[in-house]
Amino acid sequence: IRSGFLPFNPLLNHSLVSLQTVELYHHLFMRCPRLGVQPFLRGLCDLQGVRFKNNFGVQFSSAYDLYIRLTESVRLRVLISLDRTTPNWRLLNTCPPCQYEVEGEEPQPIRMMLAVDGNNSLKRFERRERRDDGTLLGPSRERPDVRIGGGDYFLQPSQVDLWDEPNWGKWVDWSPLEKADRNPCTDRWSNLNEAKTAKSFGSFDVNGIFAGFCRHSFVLAFSDMIKTGEQ
Numbered sequence: 001i002r003s004g005f006l007p008f009n010p011l012l013n014h015s016l017v018s019l020q021t022v023e024l025y026h027h028l029f030m031r032c033p034r035l036g037v038q039p040f041l042r043g044l045c046d047l048q049g050v051r052f053k054n055n056f057g058v059q060f061s062s063a064y065d066l067y068i069r070l071t072e073s074v075r076l077r078v079l080i081s082l083d084r085t086t087p088n089w090r091l092l093n094t095c096p097p098c099q100y101e102v103e104g105e106e107p108q109p110i111r112m113m114l115a116v117d118g119n120n121s122l123k124r125f126e127r128r129e130r131r132d133d134g135t136l137l138g139p140s141r142e143r144p145d146v147r148i149g150g151g152d153y154f155l156q157p158s159q160v161d162l163w164d165e166p167n168w169g170k171w172v173d174w175s176p177l178e179k180a181d182r183n184p185c186t187d188r189w190s191n192l193n194e195a196k197t198a199k200s201f202g203s204f205d206v207n208g209i210f211a212g213f214c215r216h217s218f219v220l221a222f223s224d225m226i227k228t229g230e231q
Contacts, residue, residue: 005018022064098113114215114220116210116212120207155222206224
């Protein structure tokens, strides 16, 4: 790594890739997430006049995962040195125009404007065994993934589950609304109707993302919508 290369294998380093190449792909991927590993490698092979092999994709993916882990560990060390790891630090300090006050500045009537919305385009199927009766929703075939990623703005499922309706009674000073106080739009909003979305979302593990932004397009937080809609 000190020489500017990343290995494909932690033990047998017969092949290497330069850090500059991995960094180039990372920046391209951040601007165009549709850019896959194989198209990128095929383009490099064409430039070098080398025949593309299928194992190149597996090797480069391993090196790219290592690159992400390295850069994320460096970023975390920088945040610790700057004392930016306190709870909700990102929510409180993300947007300079909204959240940074200038000395002598008069208080604004509306300090910050936020918007939250969900999108169902980033679905991911859940691979399951086929039952004996022919249905597809059998036991899961997926390997449990205990990795935690997404930086300090990605809400983990355990954090989101705290806001699930069965947990509302656990909140301090919470009392259910009377029927007369309920907003009629809540029951009419189709995204909140679990009876309509249960079947259509049943085959997906992740149904999309739900994100929050300020009016200057800074990401405050987002989470996966797991087996659910936007309710």
